[in-house]
Amino acid sequence: MDEQPWNRQRLRSNNEWLLLEHLRNAAPASRAQLARVTGLSKPTVSSALAALEQRGLVREAGTALPERGRTAVLYEPDPTAGYVLGIDIGRARLRAAVADLSGEVLSRIDVPNTGRTAAALADAAARAAGKVMDSADVSADRVVHAAVGTPGVFDPEDGRVRYAVNLPGWGRAGLFDKVREQLGGSALELSVHNDANLAALGEYAFGAGRGSKLFVYVLIGTGLGIGIVSHGELFTGAHGAAGEVGFLPLSLGSPELLRHGPRRGALEEAVSADAVVRTARELGMTGRLTAKRIFDEARAGTPAAVAAVRQESERLALVVAAVSAVLDPDLVVLGGGVGRSTDLLLAPVRAALHQTTPLRPALAPSELGDNAVLLGAIATALRSARPRVFNLPTNQTHAS
Amino acid sequence: MDEQPWNRQRLRSNNEWLLLEHLRNAAPASRAQLARVTGLSKPTVSSALAALEQRGLVREAGTALPERGRTAVLYEPDPTAGYVLGIDIGRARLRAAVADLSGEVLSRIDVPNTGRTAAALADAAARAAGKVMDSADVSADRVVHAAVGTPGVFDPEDGRVRYAVNLPGWGRAGLFDKVREQLGGSALELSVHNDANLAALGEYAFGAGRGSKLFVYVLIGTGLGIGIVSHGELFTGAHGAAGEVGFLPLSLGSPELLRHGPRRGALEEAVSADAVVRTARELGMTGRLTAKRIFDEARAGTPAAVAAVRQESERLALVVAAVSAVLDPDLVVLGGGVGRSTDLLLAPVRAALHQTTPLRPALAPSELGDNAVLLGAIATALRSARPRVFNLPTNQTHAS
DNA sequence: AAAGTAAAGTTAAATTCCTTTACTAATGAC
DNA sequence: GTCATTAGTAAAGGAATTTAACTTTACTTT
Incomplete structure (x- = not known):
């Protein structure tokens, strides 16, 4: 319920907006259809549509023949x-x-x-x-x-x-x-x-997140961050820093990390692309290492690369589990540079999640990739x- | 913007609701005051108020003398x-x-x-x-x-x-x-x-959380759970399980917990009231131990109790840090049985938080206690x- | 081919609710 | 007592809606 007074102009404007939104979802449509679906009367729809057309917000979009009766004039939002x-x-x-x-x-x-x-x-x-x-x-x-x-x-x-x-x-x-x-x-x-x-909003609007009630997008690349879309709205927290999971204080089971105790950005360092490279190097891989190359080698079966990827996916699973416990999403999408290698990450993350928590969101790869x-x-x-x-x-x- | 048509009745009803909400915030008020603050005209306010009074939603609440001019009749919502x-x-x-x-x-x-x-x-x-x-x-x-x-x-x-x-x-x-x-x-x-x-909503409506943009209430007692209030609305997640942080997979730096790896409800076991008792017992305390008694002894300086409380607060800090990284709240309130002992918990949690993350929500004790x-x-x-x-x-x- | 039927869209009248303007009422200041 | 000021009401006017009847158009039926 609203916090502003409702005079007649605002009523009219609201009904015009209502019609425009309906047209966005189901264009093109005739006036009669719009009247039926919005609950407004036919004359109201006619006059509102005329006003919208005059303002350049709506345009005619051909005609349609109903099963019986006069041909209907169709309208659609004017994208220009x-x-x-x-x-x-x-x-x-x-x-x-x-x-x-x-x-x-x-x-x-x-x-x-x-x-x-x-x-x-x-x-x-x-x-x-x-x-x-x-x-x-x-x-x-x-x-x-x-x-x-x-x-x-x-x-x-x-x-x-x-x-x-x-x-x-x-x-x-x-x-x-x-x-x-x-x-x-x-x-x-x-x-x-x-x-x-x-990226979360993009994936929600055009990609894998469509229709999700609470959607989490994990961006793993040079850095680590998540985007949260709750009922179609971005969830930003009090200062816009929600989803800065790089600051998660997970000890992550790594004795090396444990020795230093929790500290700032510990998780980001452990999960980002650099971390994969670092791990692989520690496991004996040499040469010019990039995250992409390590994932490729892992697919080919190189043991050190496989191990590095396994460690990465375990850590990632902890992030997803932590986020799931706090937020209870119905869908988590992995994206970003590392997230793209979902063929290697998805299954182990899912398995680890099953061990940790009964809250199991669906896991899916990004659909939009670099365009998210x-x-x-x-x-x-x-x-x-x-x-x-x-x-x-x-x-x-x-x-x- | 809305998804329903706006006819005249709904307009009227909306303006009546608007007046009622204004009265709830600033009762009692005269018709002239309401007209000024809502932007509606005086006659509209008069007739809407008459309708509300007839429906028993609003009642007269005495009169007031302005600095100059005629006495005003005041109205307030009828609580009955x-x-x-x-x-x-x-x-x-x-x-x-x-x-x-x-x-x-x-x-x-x-x-x-x-x-x-x-x-x-x-x-x-x-x-x-x-x-x-x-x-x-x-x-x-x-x-x-x-x-x-x-x-x-x-x-x-x-x-x-x-x-x-x-x-x-x-x-x-x-x-x-x-x-x-x-x-x-x-x-x-x-x-x-x-x-x-x-409890979170209670603390938000009547207690320490008033006016917070993103408010987190941590309930520590027999169990462990958090409530999230975002811009006055409960944040429940996709299946109503948001805030079930008992399922957080924190390894928590405890070698004992680490040995078994992350598993279900690990955190709940580590932070709840029972955990304090268990820790104290391991540290050599004997007799009929309750969380309350351990906190009392810690205040008195008993070493084992002090240590048990310190461990509890460290673990709690990890929970708060994890939740903060995901949600970015501006205020975290500790409540519930254990949360009540905030004199012992607040400072160490705050200190640990400062070491872990730059996202530092205000920390406060519950104001409502058992009534939350x-x-x-x-x-x-x-x-x-x-x-x-x-x-x-x-x-x-x-x-x- | 003429008549019937159904749907799209328009017109006109009635209705509702809001605002504006002008008014009355009440009170303190002078 | 008059003036200024504020509260509240009454009447007039207006904007946007709905209802109901009408026109237009196209297909179907006879």
Whole structure:
């Protein structure tokens, strides 16, 4: 129940929003269908739809012949009513994409992250965004919202990123203001989010997490983080740091870790990609080791690699078990660089989980892979953009 | 934004609800005040208030003289519009209370839990509830909602309680239906909740958790559980088992626990009241040991007791650290039998937390103590009852 | 081919609830 | 007693909804 007074204008606006949402779920639809399904009367639907069409939020989408009777005029949301921008600032790569309001990606770009300084990185991100907007032929003033994904926790109070240990200088203030200015529109809203959170939302909106009640996405790569989506909403905690499981104080059964006692970021060090490499080296593997190579060798049966992977999966299982005990998710998705090797990880994690706790969420591999963060940024931008476009005073619609 | 059509009746009803909520926060208030603060016009407030008064939801509450001008008639919610029942089925004691819609407890009872069987226990609970209703002079048909707290996880699908390891036979189906029948009203709604969750809500509504954005209540006693309140709403997970941290797979640095590897309920065994007793015994204490006695001896300086308490607090710190890393709460409250000894636990837990993680929630002792679950049940029942009373077709009001 | 039927959509009237404006009522200050 | 100020009411007007009747269109039946 609401905290604002309901006058008639708000009532009208609400019913228009209701119709728009219905159309998003079941487009195209005729006025009569909408009246039946929303419970509104036919005249109300007609006039609301006319208003929506005038504002450029809805458009005709052909006709349909019912079994008997007059042909119906169909309507759908107009995806060109606005556009959104998603930017994924990863430690290794930089990605950006433009999508219309229906969520369709019109253009995307994926370049190596060569930024040596934070300022150069911000600049490169803005340029990449400019490029996708160009190639999608979308001008800056038509972009309603841009969502940026980055490691660490963004504090909207002072505009800084905290806990971004792998990006030097990335904690400086004002970086994102500069990106916004460079993108052009002062009308442009720009929001910054944790990458694991965005990946979770992406996987929830477009991937393996669809329909889950409480969905946990585990991002294992250079770092370790989880994103939590509860009933479709991101769960961020009191300061936006929920899911920073790198700080879990698990002793993890390793005598070496135990000797030093619990300390900061212990788990992150134990589960991230570097940890796999370190373990493999300790077990006797040599040469230029990467997590990817170790997983490949494990598939081929190299004993040291197999052992390293087993240790990794055991530790991962502890993370999943700990998160499950606290949150009780119905689905846990593994993603990120290491998470991609789910063929090797899923079964042992599942087995370990069965030994530890009766709370057994379904385990699944990521469906979106490397695109999770980017698509999550798009999904997040859409969430902000759709109400914003709807509430825009007089949609300065282009001629149609 | 909503999923239902907004006709005029719903608009009216919404504005009435809005006024009622405002009155609950700032009663008593005059019509003019309400108009100013809600943004509704004075005539609307007048007519809505008249309707509310006619339905028995609101009543006059004297008059007030403004600095200048005519005397104002004040209104307040009528607390006698309905009553709620809270029942706390604890492992050791049985508690029940009746409150009016304002949340004021009119009568309460607290008896030892002597039930040998689940059926006898259910019967005793119903009888205790009957007694408080009698002594508060509230008939069963005026009770709108009853909330029951119990260990374990209640599954509303089949009406059973799971994971209630300390109450024999408590997993049987139909137990709560019988309680409801015994209480009388078929109109009576009865809901069943986990005790840690209720304690959390109680502490959030009436105690130390007020105003917290993300609040965690740790219930340490015969068992171990946490309740999570996120932005005023209980966080229950996908199957209602969120916060069952007894299943946390922490190895806890104890070689003994490590030898067996992680297993089910390991943490619960390590942190509950029994664990303190066990540790103290291993450390050489003898005689009839209870957790309470050990804490008392620790205060007196008995070395073995001091050591046992230190170990307990270290383990507890790991739980709090793990929960903090996953959830990022701004406040953690310790409650329950062992949690009551916060003078001994709080400082070491805080110190250990500082070593483990930069995410440092405020730590505080319970304010409600043994009443947390019962008051949480009242708070929960009120949440259900208030909208229900509001939506009751024609409040069959008693003569006033 | 004409008549019937059913569905889509429109029109017009009635209804409801809100706001605005203008008013009355009551009280302290002067 | 008058003025200023605040509380509350009454009447008028307006916005958005619903109901019910109507028109339009296309297929089906005879």
